[in-house]
Amino acid sequence: MDLSKKINYKLITISLLFMLMFVLSTNILIGKILDSVITLTADVHYNQVSHQLRKDFEILKDSVETIATDKQVIGILEGNKSVEQLDQADKEVISWSENLYNDILEAMPFIKSPIGIVSFPGHYAFSNGTLYENYDFFNREWVKEAKGHRESQSFVTGIYSDFITGKETISIGSLVYGTNKKEPLGVIIIDIYADSFLDYVSNTFYSGRLEVEFLKEDEKSESFMIQNIQKGYYTRELNGLLPDYKLMFSFDKESIKQNDLIAGSVEVIELVIVSVGIFGAICLIVAIYIAFEPALKSIRKLKKIIVQLNQDNDFLNEKNEFVQLELMADVLGKTFDDKIESLIYYDSLTGLPNRKKLHLLCEELIEQNQPFALIFVDMNKFKMVNDIFGHTIGDRLLIRFSHITQRALGKRGIVTRYSGDEFVIIYKNYTNDAEFEFYYRNKIVPLFHLPVELMPDVKVFIEFSIGAAVFPRDGLEVSELIQKSDLMMYKNKSAGLRDKLIFFNDDVYKDLVYIENLKNELRTALLKDELTIVYQPIIDQQQRIVKAEALLRWKNKKLGNVSPQDFISYAEETREIIPIGCWVIEEVCRFIRDHQSSIEISINVSPIQLLEVDFFNCVEAMVEKYQIPFEKLSFELTESVLLEKSEALTQNLHNLRQKGCKILLDDFGTGYSSFSYLKTYPIDFLKLDRVFLSNTDNSDFMIISYINKIADLLNMGVIVEGVETEFQFKTLTKIGCELFQGYYFSRPLSEQNFINLIKP
Numbered sequence: 001m002d003l004s005k006k007i008n009y010k011l012i013t014i015s016l017l018f019m020l021m022f023v024l025s026t027n028i029l030i031g032k033i034l035d036s037v038i039t040l041t042a043d044v045h046y047n048q049v050s051h052q053l054r055k056d057f058e059i060l061k062d063s064v065e066t067i068a069t070d071k072q073v074i075g076i077l078e079g080n081k082s083v084e085q086l087d088q089a090d091k092e093v094i095s096w097s098e099n100l101y102n103d104i105l106e107a108m109p110f111i112k113s114p115i116g117i118v119s120f121p122g123h124y125a126f127s128n129g130t131l132y133e134n135y136d137f138f139n140r141e142w143v144k145e146a147k148g149h150r151e152s153q154s155f156v157t158g159i160y161s162d163f164i165t166g167k168e169t170i171s172i173g174s175l176v177y178g179t180n181k182k183e184p185l186g187v188i189i190i191d192i193y194a195d196s197f198l199d200y201v202s203n204t205f206y207s208g209r210l211e212v213e214f215l216k217e218d219e220k221s222e223s224f225m226i227q228n229i230q231k232g233y234y235t236r237e238l239n240g241l242l243p244d245y246k247l248m249f250s251f252d253k254e255s256i257k258q259n260d261l262i263a264g265s266v267e268v269i270e271l272v273i274v275s276v277g278i279f280g281a282i283c284l285i286v287a288i289y290i291a292f293e294p295a296l297k298s299i300r301k302l303k304k305i306i307v308q309l310n311q312d313n314d315f316l317n318e319k320n321e322f323v324q325l326e327l328m329a330d331v332l333g334k335t336f337d338d339k340i341e342s343l344i345y346y347d348s349l350t351g352l353p354n355r356k357k358l359h360l361l362c363e364e365l366i367e368q369n370q371p372f373a374l375i376f377v378d379m380n381k382f383k384m385v386n387d388i389f390g391h392t393i394g395d396r397l398l399i400r401f402s403h404i405t406q407r408a409l410g411k412r413g414i415v416t417r418y419s420g421d422e423f424v425i426i427y428k429n430y431t432n433d434a435e436f437e438f439y440y441r442n443k444i445v446p447l448f449h450l451p452v453e454l455m456p457d458v459k460v461f462i463e464f465s466i467g468a469a470v471f472p473r474d475g476l477e478v479s480e481l482i483q484k485s486d487l488m489m490y491k492n493k494s495a496g497l498r499d500k501l502i503f504f505n506d507d508v509y510k511d512l513v514y515i516e517n518l519k520n521e522l523r524t525a526l527l528k529d530e531l532t533i534v535y536q537p538i539i540d541q542q543q544r545i546v547k548a549e550a551l552l553r554w555k556n557k558k559l560g561n562v563s564p565q566d567f568i569s570y571a572e573e574t575r576e577i578i579p580i581g582c583w584v585i586e587e588v589c590r591f592i593r594d595h596q597s598s599i600e601i602s603i604n605v606s607p608i609q610l611l612e613v614d615f616f617n618c619v620e621a622m623v624e625k626y627q628i629p630f631e632k633l634s635f636e637l638t639e640s641v642l643l644e645k646s647e648a649l650t651q652n653l654h655n656l657r658q659k660g661c662k663i664l665l666d667d668f669g670t671g672y673s674s675f676s677y678l679k680t681y682p683i684d685f686l687k688l689d690r691v692f693l694s695n696t697d698n699s700d701f702m703i704i705s706y707i708n709k710i711a712d713l714l715n716m717g718v719i720v721e722g723v724e725t726e727f728q729f730k731t732l733t734k735i736g737c738e739l740f741q742g743y744y745f746s747r748p749l750s751e752q753n754f755i756n757l758i759k760p
């Protein structure tokens with residue numbers, strides 16, 4: 001049946017019923033009903049508006065929080081301490097981040113000011129694509145409000161006078177923190193002018209006149225309501241929208257009574273009571289039909305909007321018109337909510353839940369006390385794919401990986417994108433380690449045995465490293481589970497174990513924590529004056545001290561005495577070896593100058609140092625600073641560095657030799673032990689590793705003898721390390737060795753003890 005005909009039939013029926021009821025009613029009853037209608041109209045409008053306002057404020061707070069935790073925005077604010085450091089690309093990223101959420105703000109008419117991004121250290125701000133230099137944020141009211149909030153937590157200010165416009169203003173913001181999490185880098189801020197906000201709320205009421213104003217919490221509502229009652233107003237108050245303020249709604253009852261729909265209805269009712277006839281019924285039908293004509297037009301328009309939002313409207317066909325209106329309002333609200341939720345909680349590239357959604361999903365499982373496994377996944381060689389094939393192919397690789405993994409899990413789990421090439425899997429059907437490992441090994445890993453085709457001529461194998469932590473066994477907090485699974489993944493990746501599943505293990509965790517603590521302490525070792533140099537003599541056949549090796553020692557307050565074997569590799573990994581190595585060179589130069597030592601001191605240098613183009617500059621600077629001859633220094637390097645085909649390495653060795661420094665090849669015999677590169681690089685001495693003296697049979701001494709002869713042919717000297725007995729010393733002397741180092745002669749000595757030893 002046509003919609004208009006259905007409305008006509010229903011209106012006739014309703015009008016007749018109303019007419020009969022009103023005939024039996026009195027004028028007093030009409031007045032009471034009218035008051036109830038006015039109250040109901042005001043209450044319905046208040047409930048709708050208050051709900052929408054709370055919802056809008058939550059959207060605004062989520063929006064500023066999302067921008068405040070965006071890695072690109074953080075990176076720009078952290079790397080650009082001043083306006084001069086900003087480049088065009090940075091500005092475009094900031095503008096894009098603003099525009100992405102300014103589209104959301106357009107749906108909120110009470111917002112007249114775009115999103116602002118403020119840098120505290122740089123004193124600049126972005127707003128609506130414009131950069132404002134010398135931005136004075138200290139006089140902004142929201143600075144005081146922001147101080148009491150933690151990282152990524154949004155805040156809402158009370159009403160204050162804007163520093164520039166003088167308008168009464170409300171601000172919603174969120175602090176931006178960098179990687180150190182200590183001091184905020186800036187703030188994401190949205191300003192709402194109070195007059196625009198109040199006008200918007202007032203104008204949403206079409207059934208009469210509505211006055212809206214803010215009232216401070218410490219002002220009594222009772223006196224305000226009494227005054228409004230005297231004025232003929234119906235009052236409602238909204239709390240919790242702003243700190244220290246409540247929003248007061250004052251509905252003018254008289255204006256509601258004068259509303260066309262209500263006034264017309266009252267007139268028709270009075271006419272029905274007086275005439276009690278068919279003429280009154282006809283007039284009532286016409287009046288009601290005219291009143292409902294806008295509703296019919298609204299239904300048609302809303303149906304078109306639902307279709308444009310890609311929603312199916314077939315579900316409305318069997319419903320009556322009033323139910324249709326209610327259903328359409330619900331569908332529209334849900335559709336907009338879904339769009340906003342997708343923007344905030346889902347990754348735009350893969351469509352997977354993002355890090356914020358990951359936390360919500362895990363917290364829900366934790367609240368239900370449901371065991372689950374959290375698997376941290378890091379894709380291997382992703383950067384190489386990006387570098388070789390481009391970012392478009394890299395993006396396709398991420399999408400394919402996410403689709404394959406989610407298809408393999410099915411309803412057993414959820415794949416989320418954590419950041420970059422990192423993913424986190426929530427395995428909800430966890431029962432025990434063996435069950436999940438079986439499922440992983442037989443259902444997930446086989447899907448990655450074949451290469452995936454990203455383009456017709458591009459196929460790549462997907463490789464990844466993973467680590468797992470289980471709730472509640474390994475942790476009760478989401479952040480703790482992520483941290484522990486990430487550490488297991490790191491352990492897995494460091495060991496080069498492709499596709500192997502490693503569950504959280506306390507011993508491994510303690511080792512990793514110890515290593516991280518060691519790295520952190522190592523970064524401040526020089527500042528805390530925790531490093532020292534000891535010297536081990538090198539003697540000749542007459543047991544005279546002719547050289548010495550400078551050895552590094554580290555004593556930390558938390559870790560105690562840390563062996564060089566335990567920290568040198570991590571110093572190289574973190575590149576702390578560069579400043580530490582330069583410090584060692586300076587200490588040795590100071591030692592030679594202070595004690596006027598005639599003994600040549602050898603210094604161990606890392607491959608990381610020798611591959612630095614300015615390594616020789618460091619040596620030269622120290623020699624000039626302490627005014628010592630270059631000939632007093634020699635440098636020990638390992639065999640592995642000679643395998644590096646580096647121009648910087650060759651140039652550094654050449655410069656050292658040219659200045660008179662000697663080059664020693666340390667631990668000869670434990671690595672590649674190739675004589676070919678001995679002819680390539682300027683080596684002066686071979687230091688034979690103690691491994692040749694681990695046994696005392698003649699074969700070891702014969703090997704040493706032959707190496708000694710070959711070195712002699714190459715015009716190189718030989719220093720035998722690890723000499724610990726008289727027998728070893730005498731035998732080595734007999735076969736022609738000339739220089740020795742080991743505990744038989746002396747352990748490494750402190751600076752003062754070594755000076756006492758070499759004094760005549």
